[in-house]
Amino acid sequence: MEKKIPYKIYLEESELPRQWYNVRADMKNKPAPLLNPATLKPITFDELRQVFCDELARQELNDTDAYIDIPKEIRDFYKMYRPSPLVRAYCLEKELDTPAKIYYKFEGNNTSGSHKLNSAIAQAYYAKQQGLTGVTTETGAGQWGTALAMACAYFHLDCKVYMVKVSYEQKPFRREVMRTYGASVTPSPSNTTNVGRKILAEHPGTTGSLGCAISEAVEVAAADPNYRYVLGSVLSQVLLHQSVIGLETKAAMDKYDIQPDIIIGCAGGGSNLGGLISPFVGEMLRGEKQYQIIAVEPASCPSLTRGRFVYDFCDTGKVCPLSKMYTLGCDFIPSANHAGGLRYHGMSSVVSQLYADGYLEARSVEQTSVFAAAEQFARIEGILPAPESSHAIRVAIDEALKCKETGEEKTIVFGLTGTGYFDMVAYEKYNNGEMTDYIPTDEELEASFAKFPKVD
């Protein structure tokens, strides 16, 4: 007899993962190594540990151990906001009149408003453990900065956030959340760094960019041996920490004998998608199971669907290592898209390799259709989703409507990575009918591709 599925499946505290899953260990084709930007040679542990904490540098390079223990201190913090619920979208199913069964893993029930906290707390912990004074980072819209500020407050660690100036001024609420958690937030470019002063001198009126903010954060960390720089996406260590999402999802589904057919996640840098799909892809890699996995990206920034699989810089400032990944070029500037978290030019090397090897497919969607899905979802399921997460909602609804046509009772699970409470300017635009779509032309992309760094 089929077990009655509740609206929300919460694992017991005792069922929470005690280890992260490192999908790289099960990949036959490993992600290509990061390259030192100065030498274009594979980066070594000794080089990496000048930027990251030792343990994080180790995790970044570890592609052999399938399971890595989650330290007790991190598990204790996880217990404050995890397990996140796996929700059966009964109301959405009814509204769509579909035979499909829809589930979503909701990561928005914490003050950072997203899954970012899963990695922030791990990175802060290892910094604390190493006896460091603090960490530096950059933030655009502010989700990652908020998560890191929360994590640092918990471990009484300094947190210096360089926030893209235009966001600092136009999104004061995120800034104030970070300050409430004790972080120092500096609009970038600033006169606190050499690179910032240089940019300000050359471009006095600039409103900043993520690339510039990264460069400032890296400079500040490099100048003090008691600081390290931390990053919230793209890196393999971040995907490792985010595997907690997929592990919980799988444990909750196993508990109720639920077998997913389609797994959907939005893809910016790839950390939430990679985390959600890791344990499922692991089963595929080991030949145990088969799933349809769909990465969803904005049509305005289509790294998987239209980018190239090459070595490229991870940052616009070209100070960070190079990664082999699907990329639109590190100078590619996507048109205004309110899903700030999906505007990254590249993609996690793990997700890129899995995509190249055919373990997942990718779709791009336009933002007005994304906000239509977001609104429909909010009105019937109650949760106001983040624009990023709503990319996954769009495709989940599309797949459920296909099932309505075919009569198939597929089980769909998607990642609802966060809430949209700090994105109401975008919703306002949508509500007022002022939102537009933009798709880059082939010519624009070719011009960007022409600037790829020469490697080999």
Add this chain to the structure above:
Amino acid sequence: MEKKIPYKIYLEESELPRQWYNVRADMKNKPAPLLNPATLKPITFDELRQVFCDELARQELNDTDAYIDIPKEIRDFYKMYRPSPLVRAYCLEKELDTPAKIYYKFEGNNTSGSHKLNSAIAQAYYAKQQGLTGVTTETGAGQWGTALAMACAYFHLDCKVYMVKVSYEQKPFRREVMRTYGASVTPSPSNTTNVGRKILAEHPGTTGSLGCAISEAVEVAAADPNYRYVLGSVLSQVLLHQSVIGLETKAAMDKYDIQPDIIIGCAGGGSNLGGLISPFVGEMLRGEKQYQIIAVEPASCPSLTRGRFVYDFCDTGKVCPLSKMYTLGCDFIPSANHAGGLRYHGMSSVVSQLYADGYLEARSVEQTSVFAAAEQFARIEGILPAPESSHAIRVAIDEALKCKETGEEKTIVFGLTGTGYFDMVAYEKYNNGEMTDYIPTDEELEASFAKFPKVD
């Protein structure tokens, strides 16, 4: 052997309350009846049903049935965001180094950001069931309006919100959340009503008031037989719906054999406090148990600690019924206090009667000390609390610190009614050291008391 208490206690779906608890049934001294503002006689069912849905009018007048069934449709909606967790504040306990055990019932994990949804969904359901087209209401800061918009979207019911103009303009995010849920939001005063046009003519530059917004919402509802007016606090029907908070809290504590000593809630109109304490007060009323119950209010709007227990108007516009309650006078305008939800001049008649009869005590606290508690809590427990809720946090911390001095291992539970994500302007003021306190003088209060309506 004592059971191991997890960080978060979630009831199973099957353990959710199937009935609300009506504390009035167990009160020997019943709350005094509402009076018709025109006749100053107790209001009748036939009079009330012109303003409220029939079933809600019945619930408002029902002080004899201890349990009232929660309709299945409302329970289904509750399942999307309930049970809310009862959290053991292990990290806060450790930070305070207190022998006290601290718990909080967290009602902020839904898009309305507060407990308001518990009553909004009930009021929308009864309106739908009666075949109405829609409902009208007023909102200040926007928590109640958001909750009602969500509830109406779910039942495909029209929702017309009159939002105090200054909030409409200065808090556009809440406004956009309501619009995303399909509500029409009108800045008040507006030219859509007689009362609005009159006020605009007399005070062209006015930024509005809650009293004016109530008057507009009532006028619009009264003009169309397919609409009713709904209200998010103060009323006994609202306390009834909010009893779901206390029932879940008690069930979760009973499940783990936890015996609270002190129960703390913030008090504005009294709905969250009344809901949280109802089942516990029920035990006191029936002589079964004894608890210390503390209502916390802002020093700037101290209705319980410094108000009078008299008949007064529920609204500044004096169009609503009179209620016997602790009140500062319906014309009392509290100084700027960022806890918008606690700026009401009066108090629920149920809470007022219980207070008069000695079942609870009251404390007033100043807002800078409230924000200090909010920040301390956020940094260690992760959740950024609403200013309203932080009043309860302040007193919970104070009580835990008393235990540290005396060595008593008291069990403290408080209501964490919501999140502060839309209150960052207030946090910014606090972060910048620009927040001030204000306590009304005795002369100010006496001047306000002099205007109480003459009843009997």
